[in-house]
Amino acid sequence: MNLNVLLAEVAAQPGQPQQPAWMGFAPMVLLVIVFYFVLIRPQQKRAKQQALLISSIKAGDKVATSSGIVGVVITVKDTTVTLKSFDAKIEVTKSSVTQILENGAALAS
Numbered sequence: 001m002n003l004n005v006l007l008a009e010v011a012a013q014p015g016q017p018q019q020p021a022w023m024g025f026a027p028m029v030l031l032v033i034v035f036y037f038v039l040i041r042p043q044q045k046r047a048k049q050q051a052l053l054i055s056s057i058k059a060g061d062k063v064a065t066s067s068g069i070v071g072v073v074i075t076v077k078d079t080t081v082t083l084k085s086f087d088a089k090i091e092v093t094k095s096s097v098t099q100i101l102e103n104g105a106a107l108a109s
Contacts, residue, residue: 054094060104065096
């Protein structure tokens with residue numbers, strides 16, 4: 001027996017209620033909502049926190065970079081910061097700064 005004929009017979013059997021068309025899309029909509037709350041929303045929160053951190057960097061802050069360098073900020077430019085780590089001066093991008101360990105006011109005291 002042909003597969004198409006078998007499927008047509010199953011679909012045409014009386015007594016079985018047909019589902020509304022929107023019921024086929026409900027799992028897909030639910031999946032999109034779950035992806036939003038599990039993946040997209042937390043990433044947007046982290047991006048906002050990183051932007052706030054970058055905007056609050058000032059000279060004298062002790063910071064850590066994504067590559068593991070820890071240093072004190074000497075100068076802040078538009079897209080870069082200059083760090084002093086031990087005896088070396090390093091210029092890194094602002095986006096590579098991942099956390100402020102101590103504020104400049106705390107270091108001055």
